[in-house]
Amino acid sequence: MxxxxxxxxxxxxxxxxxxxxxxxxxxxxxxxxxxxxxxxxxxxxxxxxxxxxxxxxxxxxxxxxxxxxxxxxxxxxxxxxxxxxxxxxxxxxxxxxxxxxxxxxxxxxxxxxFEHAMMVERTHDGLAAARARGRVGGRKQALKPRQVQLAQQMYDELGADGKRKHTVQGIANELGVARTTIYRYLEKKEIA
CATH class of the missing domain: 3.40.50.1390 (Resolvase, N-terminal catalytic domain)
Known part of the structure; x- marks a missing residue:
């Protein structure tokens, strides 16, 4: 046909x-x-x-x-x-x-x-040039070190009943980020 x-x-x-x-x-x-x-x-x-x-x-x-x-x-x-x-x-x-x-x-x-290989090569060259100038790629950190420390303190804080005083959602609301962001930073702390 x-x-x-x-x-x-x-x-x-x-x-x-x-x-x-x-x-x-x-x-x-x-x-x-x-x-x-x-x-x-x-x-x-x-x-x-x-x-x-x-x-x-x-x-x-x-x-x-x-x-x-x-x-x-x-x-x-x-x-x-x-x-x-x-x-x-x-x-x-x-x-x-x-x-x-x-x-x-x-x-x-x-x-x-060929077009794909050239595009990959240009990307690698651009990243290398940026690194040479002290720039790193990737997303900007959502929380500053002081905020991470505060989030960890809030997470570790216990109430009179022995339970956590702050929920992860409450911490996220306080710092103006998503709950998943708080979990990500808490996981890094536990791994380190």
Whole structure:
């Protein structure tokens, strides 16, 4: 089965040219999204991907109609490949059922791996540079050392009946943090 997919990026664009090209390519089913914005959902793409079965062809007019970014395109291409679905791009003459088309898939995957490796390398370099300047990453401590000491004192304080005088929720309210934060600091104290 040939499944056609088209997408227009703005409300002003008309999908008819893509629909006509997909019909001319003998697509059995055609799905078209009218999505604007990078984060807009694409329900028709989701339906098309669900409809595509092993041995089917997923037909689009241009490569940019499938993915909004290189990363997104690579992810969708890999999904199709893993599902055993061939990708056909009409305007670029790409057909992954041919050796040249499979080479294209391999190149997309290689570019994706390269892009990921470069991103990881840049992240490590940035963290190393920040550490060299005395900055450490991660979230800022929720409580200052004096507040931690106060929380521990309140937690350890017993009433006349021998029970804890303050609840963890009461301590959290007093210090303006979540109850889980108090537990986290109390656990660190018990471990140390």
């Amino acid at each position: 040939r499944i056609g997919y088209g997408r227009v990026s703005t409300r002003d664009q008309n999908p008819e040219a893509q629909e006509d090209a997909l019909k001319a390519a003998n697509c059995d089913r055609i799905f078209v999204d009218k999505a604007s914005g990078k984060l807009a959902s694409r329900p028709e793409l989701d339906k098309a991907l669900i409809a595509a079965r092993e041995g089917d062809q997923f037909v689009i007019t241009k490569l940019d109609r499938l993915g909004r970014s290189t990363k997104n395109l690579i992810e969708l291409s890999e999904h199709l490949r893993d599902s055993g679905v061939d990708l056909v791009v009409l305007d670029q003459g790409i057909d992954t059922s041919s050796p040249a088309g499979r080479l294209f898939f391999i190149m997309i995957g290689a570019f994706g791996e």
